[in-house]
Amino acid sequence: MAHTVGFLYPGYSAEDDYPRLERILRGAGADVRLPLVHTDIGVDAHRVDALLEMGSAVRLAAGVGELLERGADAVLWACTSASFVFGWEGAQEQVRELSAAAGLPASSTSFAFVHAAKALGVERVAIAATYPEDVAEHFAAFLKAAGIEVVAARGSGIITAAEVGTWGKEEVLTLAGAGDHRDAQAVLLPDTALHSAAHLVDLELALGKPVLTANQVTAWEGLRLIDHPVVCPALGALFGDG
Incomplete structure (x- = not known):
């Protein structure tokens, strides 16, 4: 039986990263489904x-039933900004409510970044965000609450997820490079509206360090929740063999 992680994804922008992630993981031999x-x-x-x-309990709970029908073993709120804006405690409550609604383990992209950084032994990060500066600072505060040092945080001033979803490889590489810092052990790109699944190897080659992107870490977090780690170098250092 396939291991199934269900995702609640806000709106429409880079949702096609998830079937792409599923194909890449299955190509690496993993029996996984990512509805x-x-x-x-x-x-x-x-x-x-x-x-x-956007991240209210009512909006999230509305999608849980369909994921249960599709056999989810865990549920992820596949959104960074509409979790970290609640603050560390508020984001934890959001996940607890989601878990209770689903009757399953649950997490969000914000916590996925924290767990992914710690899994890689990363203590100092740079943030390369699509968001306006004030929203990027909320993410920096969330990471700091988790004990992760933020050595640089760059916002791009993009207001809508729809616009972010139009960005291609060159824009993503430019964003990551502009947000990098020499003291950062990894660069974080925190928007699930940003297409990144196809660019992970190129991002890490360009920067010479691990790059963590929102849809990548969200998929990884789901597999972590169901205790089903997958080695898949095509998805970057996070999916390496340790």
Whole structure:
């Protein structure tokens, strides 16, 4: 029986990263399924008030039933900004409520970044965000609450996920390079609206260090929750053999 991780994904932008991730993982020999259900985002805006509403318990719970029907063994809120804006404690409560609604282990992309960095032994990071600067700073504060040092945080001022979803490889590589810092052990790209699954090896070759992207770490976190690690170098250092 396939190992199944279900994802609640806000709106429509880079959701096609998930079937791509599934194909890459299955190509590496993993018997996994990554079904995805879209949630109602309300207003598409990287703005704190809109993000708090986007990540509300009611909006997330609405998609849980479909993921259960599709055999999910764990549920992930595949969104970074509409989890870290709640703060460390608030994001934990969000995940607890999601887990209770599903009756399954649950997590979010924000916590996925924390767990992924710690799995790699990374203590100092740089943030290369698509978001406006103030939203990027909320992510930096979240990481600091987890004991991770943020040596640089760069925002790009993009308001909508729809715009981020149009970015291709060159824009992603430029974003990562601009956000890198010589003291950072890894660079974090925290937007699940950003296509990244096809670019992970190129990103790490360009920067010479691990690069953690939102959809990548979310998939990894789901596999961690169901205790099904997968070695898949095509998905970067995070999916290495240790």
